Amino acid sequence: MKLKVFMFLIALSCGVSAFSQLSDLHYLPPLKQGSNNQAIQQQEVHLSTPETTPFTVNVYEGTNPAILASFTISNTTPAVHSLGNGDNNVTLVDNAHTGVVINDAGLRYVAPNGERFYVNYRGRSGSQGASLTSKGRAAMGTQFKWGGVPNLGTHVSKSNTVGIMATEDNTTVDVFGYDPNCVFRQGGNASAITADTYQITLNANESFVFEAYMGNTFSDAQSQGWIGTSIVSDKDIVISNGSLNYGRQANNTNRDAGIDQPVPENRIGKEYVFIRGNGNTNGWTEFPLIIATQNNTEIYVNGNTTPIATINNGEYFEIPSSNYSSNAVGANMYVTTNKDAYAYQCMGGSTAAYTQGLNFVAPVNCLLPDTMDNIPDIRNVAGITVTGGVTIVASSSTPDSNITVTDGNGTVALPAATPVTGSTLWKTFYVPNLNGNVTVNSSGPIAVGFIGFNGARGVAGYFSGFDTVPEVDLQVSGGGCLPSATVEVVDPNFDSYQWFENGSLIAGANGPTYTPTAAGDYFVRVIKGGCQYDSQPLTAYYCDPDVVIKKVADQNTVRHGDTVTFSITVESLGLDPVTNVVITDILPDGISLVNASVTKGSFTYPNWNVGTMTSGDLETLTLVTQVNLPDVNTQTATYTNTINNSQDQTDGNITVDDPSETVTVNFQTPTTVITNRRITIRVNRN
Known part of the structure; x- marks a missing residue:
């Protein structure tokens, strides 16, 4: 196995980065x-x-x-x-x-x-x-x-x-x-x-x-x-x-x-706090959107332990606005992912559906700056006057009295904080009706944005949060190939370490070095002076080609005439490209194809011509099918469908494939109905 490493150059510290x-x-x-x-x-x-x-x-x-x-x-x-x-x-x-x-x-x-x-x-x-x-x-x-x-x-x-x-x-x-x-x-x-x-x-x-x-x-x-x-x-x-x-x-x-x-991608994170704007309660303009940078990215909302969605590299998920703490302006939502992801927010300047604005949102971390000084002329948008308000994410350990907002008229009264469900570390504020130059000061970390509207015009801006995004420098040693290779922190001067594989904690991996045992995404969580942050990921790939195929059905027990959707995925976990990848899926006689769609390449039944795949590439074929019992006298029928792959290179089959799905079709028992002393047999196929 060789390791593909994304390098980072700034060590974790409690100062303000020059790159901000x-x-x-x-x-x-x-x-x-x-x-x-x-x-x-x-x-x-x-x-x-x-x-x-x-x-x-x-x-x-x-x-x-x-x-x-x-x-x-x-x-x-x-x-x-x-x-x-x-x-x-x-x-x-x-x-x-x-x-x-x-x-x-x-x-x-x-x-x-x-x-x-x-x-x-x-x-x-x-x-x-x-x-x-x-x-x-x-x-x-x-x-x-x-x-x-x-x-x-x-x-x-x-x-x-x-x-x-x-x-x-x-x-x-x-x-x-x-x-x-x-x-x-x-x-x-x-x-x-x-x-x-x-x-x-x-x-x-x-x-x-x-x-x-x-x-x-x-x-x-x-x-x-x-x-x-x-x-x-x-x-x-x-x-x-x-x-x-x-x-x-x-x-x-x-x-x-x-x-x-x-x-x-090397400056994003896994933990986000969103603050709701003035949008209508229908949720058209009030929602976060998460874009994955790695496969199998799990999205969690408000501390729930079950992900609301799992998405792959380049896919996105729009989180429903119903997950905000309320429908009022200033409500919040806590979102975490198991792998680094981009976070955007659609916000309403007013309740009108045509006053939305877009923010690229920074991850929260304990090294956020304590001052935003300043947002200039907050109500001026190229010559027109808008309502002006700021959103503030603040550390819950910071007393409210230590957070001050000033505008052109002086110090502004801070409203009561809104706690963040799912996190004990953060609280939020919404401060409306500001004028002139706006400054926010705190004795602890904060992130500040602003929203406003004028008639049909809605605007939003995120003014802080990237000032101190820390990075942990990783490198490969020991020859670069397993089993002798290790990944290590270049400057091991942190108080503690915890390594993760594909977002899951690796028990006992608590040192500055770790030896990966399988292809996957790895990062280390470090702590220094009570401040915790995660390194950016590095991905381990096999030297030999490893093409992993998987087939999943949306339901496995159906009735005659029902629709079954199959999702077929193919992933390359080898270091080098594999070429002329073809996935073949021959459906059994009792299952007929309705339509198909692919994320890459082309599909002409029964072959999905994927083409060339690079390391980490994961593609999907979606087949919509209909099940039909060939014999109406059959009570049940079971169909097992298996896919296979071919490519120019030899598949090392290092990772176990899951190429088969079994669908059981039930033929419903005929219903006997007495009509005018005649016996009528009604055959129900679905």
Whole structure:
């Protein structure tokens, strides 16, 4: 077995990381709206800082080395960078700049002397509004998932987008894992890019913008087939993503803008607290959405020990709003996963279904900062005034009296805290009706967001939480192959260790080193000074090919004529790619095929041609079938269906397959009915 390791460079500490949302460098990749000015027209970028001494921030556009604009800011004097309206081909691109490499779009904000500051993009049109908070250097990385929420209904302005911006020359970016039926714009053709994978080469500060345009034609692929798409590069990139516009009601033209900037996969976590916005009780605009970065990711809500869902790499789950502690603004929801996952939140600015906003949410941890200083001019969204309120996640060990909120009018009374069901570590607050520059201070860790609305415009922003996401550096020693290889913490200076395999605790694995015994995902939980955090995962693969197949039926005892759905999965646990993978499923005579769908490749009964699979690749074939007794005199029939796999390489069969499912069909006993002294036999087949 060889070990594939994702390396991390910052050791766990209790200080503030230099790689944070509060940063000396910020990137704003360009995005694409479905129709010019209908999602965003007026645009501004707000710059703020906790620094009391004024300093300079320079702005650069695309690859142009000349300074586009320069601002002097301090804690008491934030600045506003006004941008061109609509499709200005800097922050929002037109059709001609979509689906092609561009060098004159995207912005960089740089403090040449290293001072740290916040960058918050705000935009609006006649009826829509959006906010995006740059994550600074924390946004730079090589492995991302395209995020957002399903875009329902139709309208000419409805569109989904991701903007990618390179930080170094000769950066190769691979985009894959989206619905094969999802298509992307290139110039004037909204469906020009049809390939199942796409590769881009960018130089420093060049950009590429994808648009999955919906318009007035709804399809699941365009609505949501892009969610969870993998964006992987060989050098650091930054992405922004979301929908311009999106709707949350099927068969409706309701819409608003929702965008944010995520961090790479090595900066996310497993524990999240969500705070409800002003959305209606129907839940259309109030829900979290979780995107998996690893197979078999279990999602738990409010401390329940049974997962609400289990999803695989690139899949997502929308958690129903009924899991919030109440239907009132400020209610909370506690969500944990057994493996690192992305977390997005759809929030309502008001009870209207068309005032939603989108937040990329940071995981909670005991190293969160204790200050958010400040959110500038909280009610100003590119020239219009919105209601202004903040959400606060705070440590439950911090006295309420130690948490202060100030705005342009001074100190604001803090409402009573809402406890978090399922966790004794956190509590939440919602503070509405704020004005001017808003600061939150605490003696313990906090995470702060803001929401607001004006008429049909809803906005949301998450302003903290990535400042101190810690990392634990792991490496492989002992030759790199089992049984002699071990994984170890590079700087073993923590108070305690606990290793996990596929999210489950490994009993007795309590040292700084561990020897894996099987393919899987491994991480170590460390504690220092009472503060606990998990390392990012590393995945162990076998040297030899190991193709694992499994077949599961949604029901195993049925009646004649019933429908049975089979889920067939194939997973590659070998280090190297396997090619020409084919899964064969010959159904027995008593079971007939109704329809089939695949996550990769093509299906022509009885063969599923998967193609090439790389390490960790897990794909699914769904077969909808109908059972039919060939002989009406048969009381029961049992059918066992077995799948098999073939590929160019020899399958080592190291992991046990589960290729068979048995379905029992019951023929219901005929009913005897006396009618006019005649005996009528009524045969019930179902």
